Amino acid sequence: MILKAENLRKSFGSTPALDGAGISVKAGEVVAVMGPSGSGKSTLLHCLAGILKPDSGTVHYQDIELSGLPDGERSELRRTHFGFVFQFGQLVPELTCLENVALPLRLGGMSRRKAEAKAIDWLERLEVTSVKDQRPSETSGGQGQRVAVARALVSSPKVIFADEPTGALDSLNGERVMHLLTSAARDTGAAVVLVTHEARVAAYSDREVVVRDGRSRDMEFAT
Ligand SMILES: Nc1ncnc2c1ncn2[C@@H]1O[C@H](COP(=O)(O)OP(=O)(O)OP(=O)(O)O)[C@@H](O)[C@H]1O
Numbered sequence: 001m002i003l004k005a006e007n008l009r010k011s012f013g014s015t016p017a018l019d020g021a022g023i024s025v026k027a028g029e030v031v032a033v034m035g036p037s038g039s040g041k042s043t044l045l046h047c048l049a050g051i052l053k054p055d056s057g058t059v060h061y062q063d064i065e066l067s068g069l070p071d072g073e074r075s076e077l078r079r080t081h082f083g084f085v086f087q088f089g090q091l092v093p094e095l096t097c098l099e100n101v102a103l104p105l106r107l108g109g110m111s112r113r114k115a116e117a118k119a120i121d122w123l124e125r126l127e128v129t130s131v132k133d134q135r136p137s138e139t140s141g142g143q144g145q146r147v148a149v150a151r152a153l154v155s156s157p158k159v160i161f162a163d164e165p166t167g168a169l170d171s172l173n174g175e176r177v178m179h180l181l182t183s184a185a186r187d188t189g190a191a192v193v194l195v196t197h198e199a200r201v202a203a204y205s206d207r208e209v210v211v212r213d214g215r216s217r218d219m220e221f222a223t
């Protein structure tokens, strides 16, 4: 297992969001996290990624227990081992698409030339080189999401966390983004934890985990 969470509990005030949830993800596996609105999917994803600290329970990435790491080391781990795609790309509005994709590498200290060359490769893969000099606001929703996928993959992460990555797209663009995301992940050996409402999107996964009332159930190889 590359990622394993056990018995996670997390409340926001008096609202329990997670009530004993867990999940295991193997290296290179694509896991869909499904369940009704408000069931705790995003909270689970944020705990897995070390963005949120659970009230109790453990998250292991490889042999590392995330909540045991100092904040600085946890953000460093996130930057170097994890990639993120959200419903709305969350690209930096002031940067061009090329600069956005190069950003994770630049933050890691890579030279601009090298980082942008790699970024171009990923934009090509995601079939969005045409928008490289445009700002995110000047792209279509589907193009923006493909740029966001390129940015998530550029630093060769071991795990990609995607929360409703196609939620704001029409079905054709959604399919395209899912196809490109999962095939790129399979080629690079990255695992994907994918939160989605849509069965059509979940069909791209190897396995489904269903979250209900803050508890998770593993539908082992249900697809
Ligand atoms: N920052 C927060 N502050 C207060 N309550 C929160 C917060 N985040 C989540 N919650 C609550 O925790 C519960 C689980 O929320 P979560 O966002 O994980 O659900 P979800 O399954 O991702 O829903 P959706 O499918 O609508 O995105 C909900 O009752 C929600 O209102």
Ligand SMILES: [Mg+2]
Binding pocket: 041, 042, 043, 163
């Ligand atoms: Mg959510």
